[in-house]
Amino acid sequence: MDENKPVISIRNLTCGYDDTVIVKNINFDVNKGEIFVILGGSGCGKSTLLKNMIGLYQPMNGQIFFGDDELTNASGDKRDMIIRKFGVMYQMGALFGSMSLLQNVMLPLEEFTNLPREAMTLVAKSKLAMVNLENATYKLPATISGGMKKRAAIARAMALDPGILFLDEPGAGLDPISSAELDELILNLSRTLGITFVIVSHELESIYKTADRVIMLDKDVKSIVAEGDPKHLRDTSENILVKRFFHRLPSLGKTGQKKYVPSRNKDTR
Amino acid sequence: MTNRTLPANHTGASIRISANGDRIRLGLSGRLDAPGTAFVWDDAITPVRKGSYAHVDADCADITYLDGSGVALLLKLREEAALSGGKLELINIKEEHQNLIDLTWNCDLPQLKKFKERRGFAVAVGESAGEILDGLYEMVAFVGESSVMIIQSIRHPGLVRWKDVTLSCINIGVDSLFIITLLGFLMGLIMSFQSAVSLERFGGEIFVPNMLGLVMFREMGPLVTAILLAARSGSAFAAEIGTMKINEELDALTTMGLSPMRFLVVPKLLSSMAMVPLMTIFFNIASLVGGAVVMLSLGFPLVTFTSRVFSYLDYGDFAGGMFKALIFSILVAGVGCLRGMQTRNSASAVGLSTTSAVVSGIIMIAFADGIFAMAFYYLGI
Incomplete structure (x- = not known):
């Protein structure tokens, strides 16, 4: 495949639920080997966009290409082939509660490869070791911490060695140390294995640390408001929405600008 | 105040x-x-x-x-x-x-909105009808998909996760052995005793075994087993799948390229189909033991009881009962899984779908039993 060709291309994508449009008519590319971050405030449609990209929801309009293959209209074996190109880590890990970490990681191997069992166990263990969970191999998801769950989920997503990993809010709900460890892990995997990462996040620190390129979505604009290197955006962008986000400015000034107008509503009596 | x-x-x-x-x-x-x-x-x-x-x-x-x-x-x-x-x-x-x-x-206090949506009768009826139709549509789609899955798994047994089927069989069948035997024994005992008391006035206690065998094998066996399945396992299916849905585990399966239907529903359906007829047999036998206890205590020898039961029952009664049990098991397990899949995103939704799984399961059993009664009558089975 052409090295410079984007691994994911989004064309004129519109997505939402029922008849509510959440992001409208967006276009972007993700290049091979980069760490690409989708960011934006709460409710701006980051997760919705991600779920459309991984084929959980059908977009209202537009196309999603993985290389030359279009996910939106694929079905059957073709779709399975495209889906096999990426792994997904969900916000809370979504590990199967009745299985140990090892079994969780082995599951995709059991289903899609015909490796001998010994080999599968070895592959699964090495994936767990890659995310520093070699000591928790036989534990159940309920008995490990949030950070460990996320790492185990990354191990499971990598089980079949996909070229692309989607991470949904990897840093959310983690303490600073675990979060930093996760950033290190992402950088490490990206550098050593050349995996392309698509990350949904709003944790500024880890974005600065890991992201090669970001796009920023906004709830009201319903579209991409900025695209580029996060530090560059922080330092140079003139867009008020971008400034607010990167400099953590609240959108309302100090409370107390509105005048009290007595209402004739008697409900509170 | x-x-x-x-x-x-x-x-x-x-x-x-x-x-x-x-x-x-x-x-x-x-x-x-x-x-x-x-x-x-x-x-x-x-x-x-x-x-x-x-x-x-x-x-x-x-x-x-x-x-x-x-x-x-x-x-x-x-x-x-x-x-x-x-x-x-x-x-x-x-x-x-x-x-x-x-x-x-200086903030405006939030006011309760005094806003009552007025909907016409026709709109309300239309909306409810739409909801019912949507429910039916989902059910039909689910039945179709699961039938295809079952046929597929019969044709390619390698696709089935047999380990899950075995575990599920233990959950559904083995673990309920005690309660199903107890229920069977008690129902056999109670029904025989009550009918013996009534028939005694006409000197007809001897007919108790005839009634018992027929009622248990044709009706009560499949019915009680299926209701027990709805209460014990249908609810468990809905809760398990519902919780998995909330934890995004179903999404995780889908994006791994694994169908939740094949992965979760098929093992449960298959194990229910395998276990419920067996459970029904246990129920039937236990109920005969219960009946035998009553007859023995009324002074009849055991051989009278057994010979009267088996002279009056034929293979068709047994097979009919087994067939009913099989159909009930598909209905109950299917609706349990469907309700689990339909769970919305909150913890209370799991509770709702569990309740709904049991209720719809029992309603479906009742409907199906009615249809069977008619069909068997006209077919002369």
């Missing part, structure tokens, strides 16, 4: 009211926390509401402590004053209290 007593360790709160022309002065003092505010609430609000004063002055000099409840009282006073055409003024307020008040003072 507000609470007019203060807790024992409360330092007290009180209000002094002095009215003068179109001016009223409320002297608030003491500790305006939740109990204190509750204590003075009515005394403070009523005069402002009743009279229409142009100036309401709240003297806050003697307030020793103020929290959210106290601020709420001041906000309410302001609203009441405004509604009767006056204006509230806070005087002598301490700075620390002023800071707290400033946080909320």
Whole structure:
């Protein structure tokens, strides 16, 4: 495949639920080997966009290409082939509660490869070791911490060695140390294995640390408001929405600008 | 009515009211926390509401402590004053209290929307009909998909996760062995005893085994087993799949390229189909034992009982019962899984789908049993 060709291309994508449009008519590319971050405030449609990209929801309009293959209209074996190109880590890990970490990681191997069992166990263990969970191999998801769950989920997503990993809010709900460890892990995997990462996040620190390129979505604009290197955006962008986000400015000034107008509503009596 | 007593360790709160022309002065003092505010609430609000004063002055000099409840009282006073055409003024307020008040003072208070949607009868009927049709559509789609899956797994047994099937069989069948045997024994015992008491008047206790065998093998066996399955396993299926859905585990399966239908539903359906007929056999046999106990205690020899049971029952009765059990098991397990898949995103939704799984399961059993009764009658089985 052409090295410079984007691994994911989004064309004129519109997505939402029922008849509510959440992001409208967006276009972007993700290049091979980069760490690409989708960011934006709460409710701006980051997760919705991600779920459309991984084929959980059908977009209202537009196309999603993985290389030359279009996910939106694929079905059957073709779709399975495209889906096999990426792994997904969900916000809370979504590990199967009745299985140990090892079994969780082995599951995709059991289903899609015909490796001998010994080999599968070895592959699964090495994936767990890659995310520093070699000591928790036989534990159940309920008995490990949030950070460990996320790492185990990354191990499971990598089980079949996909070229692309989607991470949904990897840093959310983690303490600073675990979060930093996760950033290190992402950088490490990206550098050593050349995996392309698509990350949904709003944790500024880890974005600065890991992201090669970001796009920023906004709830009201319903579209991409900025695209580029996060530090560059922080330092140079003139867009008020971008400034607010990167400099953590609240959108309302100090409370107390509105005048009290007595209402004739008697409900509170 | 507000609470007019203060807790024992409360330092007290009180209000002094002095009215003068179109001016009223409320002297608030003491500790305006939740109990204190509750204590003075009515005394403070009523005069402002009743009279229409142009100036309401709240003297806050003697307030020793103020929290959210106290601020709420001041906000309410302001609203009441405004509604009767006056204006509230806070005087002598301490700075620390002023800071707290400033946080909320200038915001509009959220108002309950007095907004009642009026819908015409036709619209309401149309919407409910739409919901029912949607439900039916989902059910039909689910039945179709699961039938295809079952046929596929019969043709390619390698695709089935047999380990899950075995585990599920243990859950559904083996673990319910005790309760199903107990139920069978007791029902056999009770039914034989009750009918023996009635038939005794006509000297017809000897017919009890005829009735018992037929009723248990044809009707009660499959019915009770299926109801037990709905209560024990249908609910468990819905809860398990529902919880997995909330934890995004179903999404995880889908994005791994694994179908939740094949992964979760098929093993449950297959194991129910395998276990329920077996459970029915256990139920039937236990009920015969129960009946035998009654007949023995009435003084009949065991051989009379067995020969009467088996002379009156034929293979068709047994097979009919087994067939019913099989169909019931598919219905109950299927609806349990379907309700699990339909779970929305909250913990209470899991509870709802569990309930719904049991209720729909039992309704479907009842309907199917009615259809079977008619069909068997006309087919002469």
